[in-house]
Amino acid sequence: MAETERSTGRIKVSGKVLAAAALIACAIIAATVFVVPKFAGTFKEYRALRADLKKAQxxxxxxxxxxxxxxxxxxxxxxxxxxxxxxxxxxxxxxxxxxxxxxxxxxxKKICYITLDDGPYRRGQDFLELFRKYDVKATFFMTTANGDMLPDQADISASSVYPDYLRFGHTIGNHTYSHDYGSGGLYSDTGAFMQAVEEQQDFTEKATGGYKTQIVRFPGGTGMAGSRLGAIEDSLREEGYTWVDWTVDSGDSWGSDTANASLIKSNVLSASKEQDIMVVLFHEWSEPTLEAMPDIIDTLRGSGYIFLPLFPGSMMVSK
Ligand SMILES: [Zn+2]
Missing domain, CATH: 1.20.5 (Single alpha-helices involved in coiled-coils or other helix-helix interfaces)
Known part of the structure; x- marks a missing residue:
């Protein structure tokens, strides 16, 4: 007999079929033991991938x-x-x-151009608040002589406060980067002066997102440039800058023993009697100036003055 036949109850199964069934059973076991876990891993990965994709989307x-x-x-x-x-x-x-x-x-009418030099200082925020309260616009001549930190509050960067001045409608002027008017400083030659102006312009531009400081104030005033004044003025003009001194010195930088609020007040108010348009020099670091300012504003306003920020087209600005 070529084939063996066995009887299992009523069903007769040939040996070949049995072998095939055994093979299939082995295959199923093998698949369950080896293949399914593998695919299970892949499926898990696929599900994770799909979740990642959804998240990414x-x-x-x-x-x-x-x-x-x-x-x-x-x-x-x-x-x-x-x-x-x-x-x-x-x-x-x-x-x-x-x-x-x-x-x-x-x-x-009369015009008072309030100018404050040497900022920014933390005290500048107090001036901004005061000017906001009194609805006064002013001009702040900025320098980076003190580095990028406020000299009177070292945990605040200077550049971070620049936009505050513009937000309230004031003018930011250029008081040179170094403010160094000693020997070998910015008055030693025209190039040194222009470099200090350009560096301050770059600093202001970065701090404000592109504001151009169009008005320069010479540290110490134009008188400090001596015989180089003409050449410096030519260079400023060439680069599109204007410049301004002051017609009234408030006296707030005359020394701590003399510069007090009442002297500052009387300096400004007595000079105002002869000037219908005036540019007043103050300093942003001066506490006596901050103290004197409300009275100065009230009194000048009472005599018909308006307070404006300087602008390049002003007749008080040199071109
Ligand atoms: Zn100065």
Whole structure:
């Protein structure tokens, strides 16, 4: 007999079928023992991958949403900047006309340009608050002689406060980067002076997102430049800068024993009697100036003065 046949109850199974069944059973066992765990791992990985993909997709959607919001706020900021610039140019146009009317005797208004040198200081924030309260605009001539930290509050960087001055509509002027008027300093040659101006411009630009300091104040005043003044002025003009001294010295830098609030007040108020348009020199670090300022503003306002920020087109600014 070529084939053996066995009888298992009523079903007769051939030896070949049995062998095949045994093979299949082995295959199933082998698959269960070796293959399924492998695929189970792959399936787990696949599920994890799918979850990752879903997560990545939702993160991308969120990123796109926040990018769109960012683009919108950049757009709004640009619009605000343009509005601000438009408003400033209108204010400056009006200010130039007022200056002209005053000098021609057509207006009984008077103008006081408050200028504060050597900032930024922490005290600058107090001046900003005071000017906001009194609705006064001023000009701050900034230097980086003290480094990037506020001299009177060393945990605040100087560059972080620059935008505050612009936000309130004040003018930021250029008081040179080094403020070094000693021998070998910025008055030693024209190049040194211009470099100190450009460095301060770069610093201001970075701190404000592109503000151009158009008005320079010489540390110590133009008199400090001596015989180099003409050459420095030519270079400033060439680079598109203007410059300004002052017509009234408040006296706040005359030394700690003499510079007190009442002296500062009387210096400014007595000089104002002879000047319908004046540029007053103050210093941002001076506490007596901060103390004297409310009375100075009140009294000058009472005599018809308005308080404006300096602008390159002002007749008080040299070009
Ligand atoms: Zn100075």
């Amino acid at each position: 939702s993160e991308q959607a969120a990123a796109e949403k926040s990018n769109a919001a960012l683009a919108q706020s950049v757009k709004e900021m640009t619009r605000m900047k343009t509005d601000c610039e438009k408003l400033s140019s209108q204010v400056f146009e009006l200010a130039a006309k007022t200056e002209k009317d005053i000098t021609e005797g057509k207006s009984n």
